[in-house]
Amino acid sequence: MKVDLIDVLKNEGEKKTFLIIEEIENEITDFFGEKIKAILPIKVSGYVINYEGKIHLQMNIKTKIQRICSRCLNYYNEEIDVSANYVFTKELQNANEDLKTYDTDVIYIKDIVLDEITSQMSMKPLCSEDCKGLCSACGSNKNITDCKCVIKEIDERLEILKNLLDKE
Ligand SMILES: [Zn+2]
Numbered sequence: 001m002k003v004d005l006i007d008v009l010k011n012e013g014e015k016k017t018f019l020i021i022e023e024i025e026n027e028i029t030d031f032f033g034e035k036i037k038a039i040l041p042i043k044v045s046g047y048v049i050n051y052e053g054k055i056h057l058q059m060n061i062k063t064k065i066q067r068i069c070s071r072c073l074n075y076y077n078e079e080i081d082v083s084a085n086y087v088f089t090k091e092l093q094n095a096n097e098d099l100k101t102y103d104t105d106v107i108y109i110k111d112i113v114l115d116e117i118t119s120q121m122s123m124k125p126l127c128s129e130d131c132k133g134l135c136s137a138c139g140s141n142k143n144i145t146d147c148k149c150v151i152k153e154i155d156e157r158l159e160i161l162k163n164l165l166d167k168e
């Protein structure tokens with residue numbers, strides 16, 4: 001996954017658009033312990049421009065990631081559509097600069113694309129905002145079946161208090 005800089009490096013102000021569509025199945029393997037699978041090829045579109053001696057990259061990333069709902073544990077697809085900007089320089093003037101560097105005449109973007117994808121992924125994956133989850137008594141998926149289990153919610157602290165009051 002790379003962006004060619006040969007043409008843009010020739011002249012200041014030179015701009016070049018790019019479109020990369022790449023399968024990266026099984027490459028994003030870990031997101032807080034979750035195995036991540038892109039179910040569509042990752043589509044990265046954007047441009048690079050040579051401006052003030054630096055390469056400015058603007059891109060949009062689109063794909064779908066297979067997730068597991070944290071409530072009902074079913075698979076669903078999370079849509080990724082994220083835009084990002086980066087500035088690249090040939091050599092860092094000082095280590096504190098918030099810039100990326102490029103080698104010769106190409107920028108490898110796979111790592112930043114994967115970073116952008118994971119930064120957009122939900123920390124609390126849900127198949128839908130109102131997913132009803134699993135029944136804590138019988139384990140059935142309450143989105144699909146209405147199991148009629150009755151779950152008594154007993155607050156133990158209140159029970160102890162109630163017992164004490166009853167004795168008096
Ligand atoms: Zn769910």
Ligand SMILES: [Zn+2]
Pocket residue numbers: 135136137138139140147148149
């Ligand atoms: Zn149930």
